[in-house]
Amino acid sequence: MNQILLITDGGSNVGVSPVVAAAQAYEEGIIVNVAGVIDEGSIGEYGASEIAEIARAGGGMSRIVSTKQLSQTVQMMTRQTVVGTIRQAVNQELRQVFGVSSVEALPPPKRAEVVRVMEDMGETTPLRVALLIDASASMKPKLLAVEEAIRDLSLSLQARSGESMAAVFHFPGEQESCVLDTPWTSSTERFGSLFGKLRMRGTTPTGPALLRAIEYFRESYGKIMTEDVHPASILKRDDTDGMRSGYVV
Amino acid sequence: MGCGVATSSEKQLSPGTILTGKWNGRKYKLERLLGVGANGQVYLATYGRAACAIKLGKDVSDLQAEANILASLDHREKKQPFLLDVDDAMLNGNQVPFYVMQYVPGTAVRTYLRKHGTEWFGVIGYRLLRRLSELHEAGWIFGDIKNDNILVSDYGRIALVDYGGMTASGRGIRQFTEIYDRGYWSAGSRTADPAYDWFSTAVLWIHALDEKRLLHLTRTLLPQNRDPGELLGLVKSHPSLKPLSGWFERALYGRFETTQEAAESWREAVHAASGAKSPSAPRVPGWMAGVFALSLLLCISLMAIWLFS
Numbered sequence: 374m375n376q377i378l379l380i381t382d383g384g385s386n387v388g389v390s391p392v393v394a395a396a397q398a399y400e401e402g403i404i405v406n407v408a409g410v411i412d413e414g415s416i417g418e419y420g421a422s423e424i425a426e427i428a429r430a431g432g433g434m435s436r437i438v439s440t441k442q443l444s445q446t447v448q449m450m451t452r453q454t455v456v457g458t459i460r461q462a463v464n465q466e467l468r469q470v471f472g473v474s475s476v477e478a479l480p481p482p483k484r485a486e487v488v489r490v491m492e493d494m495g496e497t498t499p500l501r502v503a504l505l506i507d508a509s510a511s512m513k514p515k516l517l518a519v520e521e522a523i524r525d526l527s528l529s530l531q532a533r534s535g536e537s538m539a540a541v542f543h544f545p546g547e548q549e550s551c552v553l554d555t556p557w558t559s560s561t562e563r564f565g566s567l568f569g570k571l572r573m574r575g576t577t578p579t580g581p582a583l584l585r586a587i588e589y590f591r592e593s594y595g596k597i598m599t600e601d602v603h604p605a606s607i608l609k610r611d612d613t614d615g616m617r618s619g620y621v622v
Numbered sequence: 623m624g625c626g627v628a629t630s631s632e633k634q635l636s637p638g639t640i641l642t643g644k645w646n647g648r649k650y651k652l653e654r655l656l657g658v659g660a661n662g663q664v665y666l667a668t669y670g671r672a673a674c675a676i677k678l679g680k681d682v683s684d685l686q687a688e689a690n691i692l693a694s695l696d697h698r699e700k701k702q703p704f705l706l707d708v709d710d711a712m713l714n715g716n717q718v719p720f721y722v723m724q725y726v727p728g729t730a731v732r733t734y735l736r737k738h739g740t741e742w743f744g745v746i747g748y749r750l751l752r753r754l755s756e757l758h759e760a761g762w763i764f765g766d767i768k769n770d771n772i773l774v775s776d777y778g779r780i781a782l783v784d785y786g787g788m789t790a791s792g793r794g795i796r797q798f799t800e801i802y803d804r805g806y807w808s809a810g811s812r813t814a815d816p817a818y819d820w821f822s823t824a825v826l827w828i829h830a831l832d833e834k835r836l837l838h839l840t841r842t843l844l845p846q847n848r849d850p851g852e853l854l855g856l857v858k859s860h861p862s863l864k865p866l867s868g869w870f871e872r873a874l875y876g877r878f879e880t881t882q883e884a885a886e887s888w889r890e891a892v893h894a895a896s897g898a899k900s901p902s903a904p905r906v907p908g909w910m911a912g913v914f915a916l917s918l919l920l921c922i923s924l925m926a927i928w929l930f931s
Binding site: 531 | 814
């Protein structure tokens with residue numbers, strides 16, 4: 374399961390539209406979530422609507438929060454996205470296997486069984502989160518909170534039973550639109566400081582940065598659409614009360 | 623993984639609302655709101671004439687996951703079941719999932735101590751650790767230990783409520799509260815193990831007896847300086863906690879072998895601390911003092927008789 378988490382504080386102003394880039398990510402099996410960070414002042418109407426649009430195009434969710442809430446929000450979005458992705462896959466299975474549209478339509482005893490499977494998947498499915506950090510000048514007072522959120526997220530990722538990886542990019546870079554700071558890692562120790570990576574002048578190339586992150590997923594994991602979540606194989610297991618056992622994917 | 627962010631934006635249901643189970647057909651009458659958890663509201667309700675507690679949730683999977691845990695706990699513990707029913711009800715045209723639990727009367731730890739005196743914290747703390755020890759032996763970590771989730775009733779009896787954080791040992795803690803979280807204090811991982819609960823238990827007592835300084839500390843400390851040593855600092859400078867600082871050090875740094883050991887160590891520390899408060903020398907039994915006085919009297923009178931004769 375692949376996610377991009379964009380942390381920014383305003384609108385993009387150069388290169389390809391981030392909304393288009395997010396749509397492309399979603400097309401390639403990567404869900405895009407966006408956290409808009411503000412403290413004083415507002416993010417502006419343009420920035421706010423762009424943030425919402427990126428998430429919508431990327432199949433994810435967006436929140437505009439203060440630095441204080443950033444850690445919790447990042448956690449929540451990552452987790453909700455995992456749960457949501459699994460639910461989608463499971464609901465699809467339910468339609469095919471039981472002819473019901475969702476977990477809600479099952480009677481509680483059967484629901485208990487399915488939820489147990491979903492929980493298992495949520496805990497064990499491989500998860501990769503690429504964090505994309507806006508390091509333009511206005512982000513400076515927020516970087517400490519961003520670092521804390523990254524550390525906090527990596528702690529929770531590390532606690533999962535399944536393989537969990539995170540990578541960190543910041544944008545813009547000196548020459549290029551986006552720089553990889555920390556390649557895939559499952560350790561919490563590897564994330565360096567973001568300070569010193571700030572660009573005091575220049576642009577906010579959110580779109581190109583998103584494209585770079587998609588490319589990185591492709592470089593490291595090849596075609597990702599092929600390895601999606603497969604609940605059916607698990608739904609068959611523990612087949613006790615009337616689940617069709619002969620079902621093959 | 624997940625942080626306990628209470629979203630109380632949900633509208634409250636008015637007392638007298640009737641929930642009719644879609645699957646099992648039981649009818650419950652809501653009496654009043656007991657509390658708002660991370661993923662639902664808990665009401666006091668009646669089923670016929672019996673009181674019960676009902677958790678109404680927004681998300682069917684979250685709620686069912688909790689019910690699953692309660693069910694497996696009931697199965698394991700073979701006591702009177704705690705989980706009584708799982709069902710859906712229609713409310714204003716929406717299907718709302720709910721589950722029914724035994725009603726546990728009581729107040730949150732801090733409120734109880736304020737009302738009945740802090741001297742109760744020793745026995746409450748021991749009972750909490752004993753309860754955790756039972757859970758841990760069954761392979762479960764409670765996860766979300768905090769003031770609101772521990773209810774105390776008459777004579778310091780305790781009950782754990784809100785099992786939303788309960789996690790199978792070895793997995794990622796399902797739900798936690800930041801200031802009670804081991805990861806937040808850079809004191810270890812968020813993987814469920816007994817030490818995770820020991821840590822939160824230690825924070826619980828600091829929170830219960832010294833809330834002001836704890837909250838001040840969390841507000842002012844930079845993230846990179848969060849460290850269990852800071853919490854231990856609070857313990858060592860608090861009159862009621864200081865005598866137990868040995869226990870707190872082991873709890874905050876995960877230095878017990880088992881929760882059973884943590885409980886025994888707590889009991890001994892509390893015992894020693896309460897002994898230290900009344901520094902009278904080993905008491906002399908009354909009869910012994912009496913005999914001593916009598917013998918003194920006898921001795922003096924014998925001396926007098928000897929002198930005058």
